[in-house]
Every structure is written in C-alpha cells, then in structure tokens.
Amino acid sequence: MFDADVVIGELAQVPAGAELAAALARVDRALLNGFELVELAKAASRQVAHYQAELLVTARETAYCPPGDEASPPERTDRPDEYAAEEIRFALTLTRRAADTLLGTAYQLVERIPAALEALRSGRIDLAKARVLDDETAALPPHIARRIVDLALPAAGGLTTGQLRARLRTLVITADPEAAALRQREALTRRRVEHGLDPDGNATLAGYHLPPDRAATAAARIDALARAAKRAGDARSMDELRADLYLDILNGDHIPDSPTPGGGGVELVVPLSTLMGLSEQPGEINGWGPVVAEIARKVADGQRDGSWRFSVTDGGGVLTAHGSMRRRPPARDAAFVKARDKTCRAPGCRTPAHRADLDHTRAWEDGGPTTPANLGVLCRHCHGYKHSRGVSLVQPRPGTFVWRTRLGHTYTTGGDG
Known part of the structure; x- marks a missing residue:
C-alpha cells in the first residue's frame, strides 16, 4: 500500500x-x-x-x-x-x-x-x-x-x-448579438403556461419562454410585496408568501396597491455603451443572468419613472457607477458593495445581493471598519457558515474574498459573479 x-x-x-x-x-x-x-x-x-x-x-x-x-x-x-x-x-x-x-x-x-x-x-x-x-x-x-x-x-x-x-x-x-436577439425573439413565440398536479397532490402553475424584462419585473414585485407582508408581521415563510401572492394576483384577489418603498425594482448590470445604444454587448438582470442588449434597454426604459437600482460597467465588466432612483436611497457604501459583488461571495453561491446580508469581513466588534473594503455580500446560509468553527474569510483587496474551510482548503472568489 x-x-x-x-x-x-x-x-x-x-x-x-x-x-x-x-x-x-x-x-x-x-x-x-x-x-x-x-x-x-x-x-x-x-x-x-x-x-x-x-x-x-x-x-x-x-x-x-x-x-x-x-x-x-x-x-x-x-x-x-x-x-x-x-x-x-x-x-x-x-x-x-x-x-x-x-x-x-x-x-x-x-x-x-x-x-x-x-x-x-x-x-x-x-x-x-x-x-x-x-x-x-x-x-x-x-x-x-x-x-x-x-x-x-x-x-x-x-x-x-x-x-x-x-x-x-x-x-x-x-x-453574435444579432443572432442571439433573433433566437430570443423566436423562442418568445413559444411562450406558454403549463399546469398539472404534483406527486404530493398539490399543483404546479408555471410560464415558459416569457419576456425576460416582464418576468423579472413581475418576480421583483411579488418579492417586494412578500417582504412588505413579512415586515408587517405575517408568519408565513417568504416562499409561502411569494406563492400565495402569485395566486392572489392571478385570481384578482385583494393585494396592496404597490410595494412599500425599498423594493420591487429590477437590478440591472449593463455596459454604458449598451445603455446608450452604441453597442450590443449583453446586460445582466441580477439574479436571472445575461440578456441581449435589447432586453437590457427595455428593463432600463421600463423603470425610468419607478424605483430602481442601476449598475454601469465599462466594456471589461468593471463597475464604473452605481445608483438608486429611490426616494430614500440606501447608504452609498452598502449600495456600492452590493453592486460590486452582485451575488453571495461564497464559492459557487449565486444568491442575488438584494436577497443577501451585508457582512463585515473582519467583524465590527473586532475593529473591522464599515467600509467597502471590509464589506461583502453573503446569503444567510453562507453567512452562518462563515461564523462556524474552523472557517475563516479575509478580503485582501476590495471585492476579492479568500475562504479557508474547516478542513483547511482555500478558495478565492472575485467580483465577476
């Protein structure tokens, strides 16, 4: 041996x-x-x-x-x-x-x-x-x-x-942006709703090949309504709330007229040249993935008068600007960190930043400053893992995170999603 x-x-x-x-x-x-x-x-x-x-x-x-x-x-x-x-x-x-x-x-x-x-x-x-x-x-x-x-x-x-x-x-x-846009439009003609019973006796009701901009907006609205209900003391889980609100909306049952401030917008990451119509580089709907330039511009235009967050990148994907058109914008540093990280910074986790925690990489109680260089996005599960025995996390450069697992392995995540 x-x-x-x-x-x-x-x-x-x-x-x-x-x-x-x-x-x-x-x-x-x-x-x-x-x-x-x-x-x-x-x-x-x-x-x-x-x-x-x-x-x-x-x-x-x-x-x-x-x-x-x-x-x-x-x-x-x-x-x-x-x-x-x-x-x-x-x-x-x-x-x-x-x-x-x-x-x-x-x-x-x-x-x-x-x-x-x-x-x-x-x-x-x-x-x-x-x-x-x-x-x-x-x-x-x-x-x-x-x-x-x-x-x-x-x-x-x-x-x-x-x-x-x-x-x-x-x-x-x-x-090939033109071919990608053509495939997207052709697939849109196959949009449909499917339904059926699950093995447990409950039901599935789902839409397929939907317009990404409208689907993302609808999902963001449901999420904002669910969060508003949760803040008001509703005992249901977030998943239960989203599912019930989904049916309430489709059935025409009573729901609040609009989400409370601080929710309901779609977060868009897009090259400035695409936003200006000067290129056809893809954008990204945070939490959904890459979309053709036409869809990215639709998302931006559709939220022109609403409550939304934006991230603008250069051609290489580096964040150049981030902002909010909310009446009460979040703290500048918090908004920048969420725009920079986009998703949970644990290896392989893709939970969107707007559904995650903002974590002090070096704990605040240990003297860690509340600055972008010491802040990072972690989902609730990975946040808990970070604080488990034997795990450590450092941020050697803003937006770069180095994990050491409880069994001694090292993994590095960056700001590229």
Whole structure:
C-alpha cells in the first residue's frame, strides 16, 4: 500500500486514467484526515469524469457497428444505425429518453465540440458541465460553438453549472448579438403556461419562454410585496408568501396597491455603451443572468419613472457607477458593495445581493471598519457558515474574498459573479 502522505500529496498531478485508477485503488481512507479525504474526493471525481468520457465515446462507436455477434470482426459503418440507442438502452437498463440523451450527448461532444470531450476525459470538467457546454452552444454553427467552448473551458472547472451557464450565455450573445436577439425573439413565440398536479397532490402553475424584462419585473414585485407582508408581521415563510401572492394576483384577489418603498425594482448590470445604444454587448438582470442588449434597454426604459437600482460597467465588466432612483436611497457604501459583488461571495453561491446580508469581513466588534473594503455580500446560509468553527474569510483587496474551510482548503472568489 502507498504511503498515505505521499499518495495524497501527489494525486493532483496524476493524470486521469489507468494511472490514477491504480493510485486510488491503493489508498486506505482510514489513514486519512479530513483535508486528505477532500483531496481524495477531488481525485476520484476526476477519475469518474474520465470514465464518463470513455462511456460516451464507446456508446457512440456502437452506433457505427453493423449487425453481428460476439464473433463479428471489428467493422464500422459510415452512418450511425437508426436504432443505435436501443442497444445502449437494453444493455445499461436505461429508459428510452435516458438512452437517447446519452447517445445524443456522445454525438455532440465527439463530433461538434471535441475540446469539451477531452476536458471531460482528463477530469478538468464533469459530465454535468460538459452537458451545459453542449446545451448552451447547441444553436450555434459548429465553428462558433467550438470557439465559445475554447473560451469557456479554462475557467469551467472552477465554476458551478449555474455559473458556467451564465458565462456561456454572455459569450454566446457577445459572439453574435444579432443572432442571439433573433433566437430570443423566436423562442418568445413559444411562450406558454403549463399546469398539472404534483406527486404530493398539490399543483404546479408555471410560464415558459416569457419576456425576460416582464418576468423579472413581475418576480421583483411579488418579492417586494412578500417582504412588505413579512415586515408587517405575517408568519408565513417568504416562499409561502411569494406563492400565495402569485395566486392572489392571478385570481384578482385583494393585494396592496404597490410595494412599500425599498423594493420591487429590477437590478440591472449593463455596459454604458449598451445603455446608450452604441453597442450590443449583453446586460445582466441580477439574479436571472445575461440578456441581449435589447432586453437590457427595455428593463432600463421600463423603470425610468419607478424605483430602481442601476449598475454601469465599462466594456471589461468593471463597475464604473452605481445608483438608486429611490426616494430614500440606501447608504452609498452598502449600495456600492452590493453592486460590486452582485451575488453571495461564497464559492459557487449565486444568491442575488438584494436577497443577501451585508457582512463585515473582519467583524465590527473586532475593529473591522464599515467600509467597502471590509464589506461583502453573503446569503444567510453562507453567512452562518462563515461564523462556524474552523472557517475563516479575509478580503485582501476590495471585492476579492479568500475562504479557508474547516478542513483547511482555500478558495478565492472575485467580483465577476
């Protein structure tokens, strides 16, 4: 058996495949501490990704095999068999949909975006992220899809699927703003409302392919009404309040005429050139994600006379201005920090700033100043985690946060969402 210290210290440098499989097989978890177990989990995850890539490649290749049996020669055809997915479905005991999805992903990664397949095979990304790369570039011509994937891959391994999806949407819109706007308008023609019973006997009522500007405004109004009710002493949870208000509005039941001051606006992050109509760079509706320039301008114009917050960035995404058109604006520093951070600053958390706490990185009671350089956005859950035993958080530069977990791992988050 390998010495545990040597193996764990070297696992990150062992390439996924046979060599890593052999190393993993010789590790005794009982000899590892918490820090080392996390390193082992990371290595095992890379190896799983490698096997997932091998499964996809193998599944695709079966589609090009002519009919035969165990004695058949290793021949291949020029075209995949029409019912190739059935072979995989029967062998792996999958549903028809699952088999079609597996083989479809295999075709796309091997034939359309091979760089994503190689990143999966090497363990730099997992299968969920590979599928996001496929989904978000599916509408693009192959040569543009490959270029977008190449741009996204260097950072993909350090992003959650939600963060990766948002980054890809920005890249896709930037690559061809006119085509992205056309796809958005075409998808809008498929807008619909669906309803049905849930397994627990309750119901789902949801809209799909809605205009982003109107949907974001509607959601912000419901959220503001729910917060107003909560401040007034309503005992229901925020989720319960939002759901009940949603039905109240649709059914025409009595609701307050308007949210109380301090809520109901949509927070928009947008390049100044886009706002002025000088470019078609994408904007971002905070908490929703990237939107085409046309939608960003609609959001800004629709709130011209209302209560709203704005963030203006330069072409590189650096915050240049933030403001509020409320009658009673929040403190200047608090507004700036929320605009700078946009979401909770814990690794992978995407809770919007307007639903999160404003935290003193260095505690106020320990002498931490109430300045942007010592303030950061943390959601309620991650705020609690920050104060748990063994966890530390520092802000070496305004907007850059360095976490140390209870098991000794270090993660850095920046101001890019």
